[in-house]
Amino acid sequence: MDTSAESRTQSTLINGEAESASEPVQWEYSPAPERAAVEIADRYDLFINGKFTAPKSRKHFATINPATEQVICEVAEAGKADVTAAVAAAKAAQPKWARLKPQERAKYMYRIARRIQERARELAIIESTDGGKPIRESRDVDVPLAAQHFFYHAGWCDKLRYAFPGAGRDPKPVGVCGQIIPWNFPLLMAAWKIAPALACGNTCVLKPAETTPLTALRLAEILEEVELPAGVVNIITGGPESGRALVEHNDVKKIAFTGSTEVGKLLAKMVADTDKRITLELGGKSPNIIFADASIDQAVEGIISGIYFNQGHVCCAGSRLLVEEGAVDIVVDKLTHRLQSLRVGDPLDKNTDIGAINSKAQLSTIHKYLEAGRNEGAALHEVNGQPLPRKGYWCRPCFFTGVQPSHVVAREEIFGPVLAVMSFRTPEEALERANNTPYGLAAGVWTDKGSKIFEIARRLDAGVVWCNTYNKFDAASPFGGFKESGFGREGGLQGLRAYLEL
Amino acid sequence: MTRLNVLKTYKLYINGAFPRTESGRSMKVPAAKGAEVLAHICQGSRKDMRNAVEAARAAQPKWAGRTAYNRAQIMYRMAEMLEGKRDEFAEALKHSTGNTIAATRKEVDASIDRLVCFAGWADKYAQMLGCNNAVAGPYYNFTVPEPTGVIVVVCPDEPALLGLVSLLAPPMCAGNAVVVIASEKYSLPAAVFGEVCATSDVPAGVVNIITGKRAELLEHIANHRNVHAISAANMNKRDRATLRMGAAENVKRVSVIKRSADAWFDVDACESPWTIEPFVEMKTIWHPSAT
Incomplete structure (x- = not known):
C-alpha cells in the first residue's frame, strides 16, 4: 500500500472513495x-x-x-x-x-x-x-x-x-x-x-x-x-x-x-x-508529462488534480496530457475509472469533487471548445454519469483522445474540466510538444527516474514545474510564467x- | 608618392560570419573631425535582423546547455581578445567620437574589465538570484533563474563600446543569445567588436x-515573435513606447535603463548580478519529499 506523503496530500484535494466501484455510484447528497x-x-x-x-x-x-x-x-x-x-x-x-x-x-x-x-x-x-x-x-x-x-x-x-x-x-x-x-x-x-x-x-x-x-x-x-x-x-x-x-x-x-x-x-x-x-x-496550456516508468496510480491522481481542480478554472491547469506511448492504454483506463467516481454537484457539499462552472458565459465557452474538439476529429470521453442539478451551470469532467497538437483543444486555454490526451515516443518528443505553445506557466512531469526528472524539468519552458505532483501552491513559492x-x-x-x- | 589607404568596409556579424547586408546598402562612418570618411559600414535591413534572430534562436538552447564554466571561459576569452585589440579600439573610438586617446583608452579598459567581470558571473549568478523555498508541506522546492531566450540589445550612443559590452554581457553570461543593434551615431566600435566575438570561440x-538605422529597425524588433526580451538604454519616450507596444503582442520583456555617460564606469551599478535579472526567468520546481 502506498502511504507516501504525496498520496495523502492528493487525497485532501481529490476524494479517493469508490475506488472499487466499476459503475458510477448514485449516492444521495449529504445535507450541507x-x-x-x-x-x-x-x-x-x-x-x-x-x-x-x-x-x-x-x-x-x-x-x-x-x-x-x-x-x-x-x-x-x-x-x-x-x-x-x-x-x-x-x-x-x-x-x-x-x-x-x-x-x-x-x-x-x-x-x-x-x-x-x-x-x-x-x-x-x-x-x-x-x-x-x-x-x-x-x-x-x-x-x-x-x-x-x-x-x-x-x-x-x-x-x-x-x-x-x-x-x-x-x-x-x-x-x-x-x-x-x-x-x-x-x-x-x-x-x-x-x-x-x-x-x-x-x-x-x-x-x-x-x-x-x-x-x-x-x-x-x-x-x-x-x-x-x-x-x-x-x-x-x-x-x-x-x-x-x-x-x-x-x-x-x-x-x-x-x-x-x-x-x-x-x-x-x-x-x-x-x-x-x-x-x-x-493564461496557460500547461503540459503534464507521464513517462511509462512513473508510478502510474499516483500520476493518475496527479492528472485528476491537475485538470479537474476547481473545475479546471486554473491558469496552470495541466490541460495537455502527454503520455509515453507504452503507458497510454493503462493511463486512459485508469483515468476513465477515476473519472466515473468524481462527484459533480452542490459546491457546499463536502463530498463534491467538481462544483459549478463560474458563470454562464464561461460554460458556453467550454461548450464551444467541446464542440470544436469533436469537429476536429478528437474523441470526447464523457464517462462521468453523474446526474446534474437542474439549475445552475455544470460541466461533467471529461477528456479528449485522438488529439493532434494542431487541434484547438490542444492549443487554446479552455479554463474548464476538459483534458486533451496525447502521446509521445521519446523524451525529446515530449519536450518538443510540451514547449510548442506560446504559453509557459506550469508543467508537470512524472517519472521515478531522478536524472530524467531533472533534465526534463530543466528543459521545460515553464515558471512552475511540478515533479511527481501537480497544483501545489505556497506563499513561500514563487509563481508566474x-x-x-x-x-x-x-x-x-x-x-x-x-x-x-x- | 603617398600610399593610398585601404578603406575597410565593415560588414554585419550574423551566425558567426560576416555577411554584407542583403539590402546592398552601406553608410559612411564620418570622422569626428574634418571631412574624412573613416570607413564604410553596412546599413542593415529588416531582413538582416530576421536572419540574426533566426541564428540566435537556433544557437540559444545549445549556449544555455553548455556548462556555466564553459560560458565563463568563452567570455573570458573575449576579454583576452579585446585586450589584444586595445589600441585598435582606442583609435577607432577616438576617430569616431573625437574623445581624447586617454578617454578612449579608459573606455576600452573598462570594457575589457566588464567582460572579465561577467565571465565570472556566469557560474555564480544563479546562486545569487535563485533560492530554496521552505514550503509548508513535504516537498523539496527551489527556484532557479533560466535564460529568457533571444535578447535584442539596442546600444546607447555613448559610450559606444562600453555601452555595448555592458548591455551584451549580462544576458550573454546567463545563457541567452543576443542580437546587438549598434549605435547609429558611433557604429564603428560595434562593427569591430564582431571580430572579437569571431575569434573568441563564441x-x-x-x-x-x-x-x-535604428528608426528602420525598432518597430520590427518590437514586433518580432521570436525575440523574447529587449534591452535598451537612454531611449526617448516615443521609442520606448514603440518598443513596448510591439512587445505587448508576445509579452516580451522590455528593459530600458537610463544611464549618464559617466555612470557606465560605475562598477557597483553596472556589474551587479541584478543587471542579469531582467534577462532570466525564475523557474520554481517542486518534488515530493518522503520515504
Missing part, C-alpha cells in the same frame, strides 16, 4: 450544514479610505450563485469618480504607511492573517457560494493559503533590505498599486496581490472580478476589524470599465494583473507610454521584486 | 551585430 450559517447583506458598497462608501456612479449589479442561478446580493459598480476617490485615498495613505516602523506594519498583516484563519469557515462558504468551487477546496486550499500569504509577507516587512543583496541598502516602495484579479481564486488572488504590496510599504486599490466580489468585500471587513489605517487598502467592485479607469489613473504607479493573456496584452499596451510598472500573470503566460512572480522572495524600487 | 549565433 454550512449552508445556513453565513450572513450576507443585500447590498455592498465600495471600500474606500477605510469605510464602505456608496458609489458615486450610483450603480450596483447583482452577483449570482452559479450553482443555483439565484441572486446572492448586489455590489457597487465603481465608476471613474469612484476609482479616482480610491486612488486618492491610497495615495494619501501611502507615505505614512511606508514610514511606519516595519515591524508595526508587519503586526497589522499578522492580524489580517489571524482573522482570516478565525473566519475561515465563513470565507470558505462565501467563496463556494459566489464562485461555485467545492467547499473542500475553498476550505482546504483557498482560505488557508490566503491566510498564509499574509502571514508569510508580514514577516518580510522588517527584512526587505536583506532580500536583494547588493541592490541597494534601503529598498523603497513603488507607491499606489492598482491590482486586478480573476474569478477563479477570488480571496486567494486578493491575498497574493495585497500581501506583498503592503509588506513593501505600498498601498493598494484592488478590483475583484465581476462574478466573484464577495470574499474581497469580506476581506475589507477584516481590514476594518484589524484597524488597518484608512486608505492603505481600497477595494472597488466593478467590471472592465472600472478596471480600465484604474489602469489609466495617473497616480497608480504599478499595475498587477492576473487574468487572460488577451487582456494582459491590452493592459501592457495601455501603459506602454507611461512610467508605470506592470506585472502580468496570464515564461513567454506569453506573463512576467513577474508572485509569492516567495522573487515576488517582492515588483513592489520595490531597488 | 558559438555561431550567440552574438550577432547589426549596424544601420
